[in-house]
Amino acid sequence: MAQINKYRPLALVVAMAAILSGCGESTSSTAGSDYGDKTPSTPTPPTTTFNETKLLVNLTDNVITPTYQAFKTLATSQQQAVIDYCSAEKSYVAGSARTSVDTSLTAAKTSWQQAMAVWQEIEVMQIGPLLANSSTLRNNIYSWPVVSSCGVDQDTMYFANGDINGTVYDISRRTATRRGLDALEYLLFNPILSHSCKTTPTVLNDWNKKSTEQQRITRCNFASEVSKDLIANSDILLGEWLGDTGYANKLKTAGSQGSRFESAHAGVNAISDGLFYLDKISKDAKLAKPLGICKGCTSGIHPESVESPYSDNSVNNLISNLKGFEKLFLGNGSNASNTTGFDDYLIEQKSAATSTNMIASTKAAIAQLKTIEKSLATTLNENPDKITASHAKLKSLTDQLKNDFITNLALKLPETAAGDND
């Protein structure tokens, strides 16, 4: 009995704790059809027989790596084309015909467009090194929509002077808005030679005193430097991607012991995050914003917001985005014998309809964009319905991406895709 009394307080506490822990909240709810936030933030990975590692290996080895390597190749030929153009510019004798100069400039522009076409495919393949340190490497190669023509004008002169306030000019230390494909586009395609700054910075005080020819040479000299920098950055990308310690290998071994990914599914999720470029950038920034129809956008047509305004390359960029997406989705890369892609994963998850619909939507969006014969900016003014239709086609695809795709594969929506911008 004394023993019982001794333990009575303890028994009371245990009983109270049991009662308290059992007093949970009960909740019932009803929601409207538009009530959002239906997607679980941490979906449970599916029970599947699908080999996610096989998917990772194919997408890495046969799609992403060859595309990164192709960009390096094109960046190298691009540099040569720019050097050739510069030589022609420097050889030009004032008053003579500019035919040879224009020919080499056209070749340089074509080379830029070829490199850009591959880069726009890479835009939907941003993972690992391209996202590290606030996307520093990606922005150094291509920073759109954050671009600064005034900044490029200033660095054109800084480079020509060889120093910035007594420090030797080093493009690798310069901010991303003054280098990369966007800077090169401005230097090669912009026919206006006066600087673009609203107020003249000190470094550009003497710009307008230069002759037209001096201005062209100064610009092409900096274009050479920018194209050289692009090769350096594509080398950095491949260096961090390839090799035993490269990111590609980490992706392919996702889920194994010591991997940075806790599972192969987490690796798949990292690739799928990149696909959402189509939603926030391709659809919203490249189309909805110029159309003035995105959340928070100023209404009305905004041709000044289009991508690649000097080269009129905007539509090609969008098509390349979709082609890059299509490669990843279908798993179609350098090895035709292995085409394991997201479509196979969906079919395995008994979501063949989603796969079929998304493939069709991708092709439909590309086809619609190909009907745009003039530049995006011009078409916005002349025939905005065509742009609206392109946006609608793209939205159809991204809606499936945000809903059916991630739900059927139990993938997590990337943070950047939270909320609806439409």
Next chain:
Amino acid sequence: MNKTLLATVISSLLVSHLALADESKTTKKETTKYLERIQIIGHDDTLRNDAGSATLIDQAELEKFEYDDISRILANVPGVNIRQEDGYGLRPNIGFRGATPERSKKIALMEDGILIAPAPYSAAAAYYFPMVSRMTGVEVFKGPATIKYGPNTVAGALNLTTRQVPTISEGGLDLGFGSDGYRKTHLHYGNTHGNFGYLVEGIQVSADGFKELDGGGDTGFKKNSLMAKFKYNLSDQDYGQFIELKLGYDDEISHESYLGLTEEDFVNTPYRRYAASQQDLMDWDHQSILLTHHIENNNVSVTTRAYRNNFARSWFKVNGFEGATSLEDIIAKPNEGLHPDYYKVLSGQTDSESFSRIIVGDNAREYYSQGLQSDLTWQYTLGGYEHSLDVGLRYHRDQIERAHTTDTFMMRSGTLTTTGEPTKATTSNTETTDAISVYIQDNVYIGDLTLTLGVRGEFIDAEYQNLFSHKTNDWLNKTSKVWLPGFSAFYQSTDNLGFLFGINKGYVPTSPQQNPAIKAEESVNYELGFRYSDNGTKAEVIAFLNDFSNLKESCTFSASAKCSATVDKEYNAGNVDVYGLETSFSHTFSVNDTVDIPVSLVYTHTQSEFKETFDSDFPLWGNITTGDEVPYLAENQLTFTLGLSANRWQVSLLTSYVGEMKEVAGTGNHVNFVGVKTKPLTTVDFSAIYDLGDDGSFYIKVDNVLDSVEIVSHRPYGARPSKTRQLFAGYKYSF
């Protein structure tokens, strides 16, 4: 059933009124129990026999340092965790026993026993906080006592008590001046004529601010607070009874900002504010009305209160760059990626370009909170034991209506300049809650043992509705109910020493718009300790454990700039333990017949750990591994107060130490400040008061004597400094 209970209370009140109508007795009974209702903790020096850690800072203690900032006042309370923000305590972040301090949203915040947060159920974040300078008492209590208040019972309650209507002519004047343009004017007067008493009180506090805005500009604030009370005594010889009407009006204009500094800029100029925050302005007003009826006899007291609080605010502040990464990312990593381009615009060094247009948002919101609550205390004897039964019923309704908008600005030559584009509506919705709460709690006195058993019920109907015309089907209705039991015991070992134990269920409801998959915060809270009181010496030592079965957090602008896309979204963390030790000790040494040396020591040790491994997008968590600590919770906090007082003067020195705090719990590239901790902060405050007798008194005080400055947090958007050294002087006169 709830309606029946309400009807019973109302009818009992009516019956008592009718019964009293015929009375014509001459000796009137006093309403002594009312003070206990609005001020939970007693003033006397005897050993309290209620369970739970409870601290009262009374009027004399409050006047010792004349603080306007509740966080400085609460340095004297064990178990309080605070994240400082603006230095003046305009929008305090207070938590107890490890509960998130964010906007004091997890504590039951009350004024005179009435919930005072703008919408305690629908949007608990206390963007309105009563002006502490006009309070005559501050109470903090934790543990099972919290179940009488709610709905938040996970941490504890903070009750601020206002000045009572005096029974004789009584007034006061307080004029203060200080550094950085600080000014305080405080007046109150009240009297009672026969059965009618009244009190009017007004206070204005303002300062020019201690931060320096790029390009110049105001960083100060001005706050006004007016209160009037009208009381009519209905007592007769059998019943003490009165009705009282309390009216309040408060407003504030403060040039405050969520924008902090980069680490490098903080080292060079800790009190700087970037040019991008030039337009930032908080502008709010608050009205309150409280009608109280109280009746009591020897054994029973019933207090019934009807209340309504309105709060409207416009919070115009820099949100970020149009379409760009968050301000938090830019300030946390100013040299990465494209951040240098944004940073230069933010700090006014370069003009905006098309990609760096600045978005300034007005998070305009209107709130109301209203209800009717009745609390009954009945002292009776049953089975040979004395009991004290507390029963309460509350019907409460509150609402928040958001009308958030944004405007676009460009940085031009260091000045934020509007683009002239139309204002855009970004959020328009309402969250509304109807809640019925009941509690019943019985104290039984068995010799030296006091046992308290109680339970609280919350029955919540919550509605969310998007108000945009194209989003009418974006709505959610939720019904929740929960029972929250508590038990405590106090054993009085000697006249001076007692031991206490308590256990209660903690709960914080989700907001109406949260996905039903997000669980309410729930915990089981334990405490065990002892209390000692003997002739000027008081000590209390309490060990606590808050065992969260689900810890919940919400993403707000004030938590992180990274929340701008997911504002007010809530997150679950699952099982978390917070445990520690709260100790307080005070003693007054007598040097001679006229000089005393009062000393007090308050120390809190807190440990916390997540019990589950998970990845979270919540910016203060990141990827959590079992064993990680909860952010913004110092392991050690210490406050030592040393005084010297004589008949006509007293001086006090308060030294507070707050240990380092993690700014993010876990890891991950998607969260900032991984591994960053706030540095330990030691602050010394000094005050001196000289009593001129009938001519009033002078006081001087110095906040932060050592002029120490540290980063108190990197939230919301970058490093924020502790308050600089400030000198104050003032004159007080009572009449």
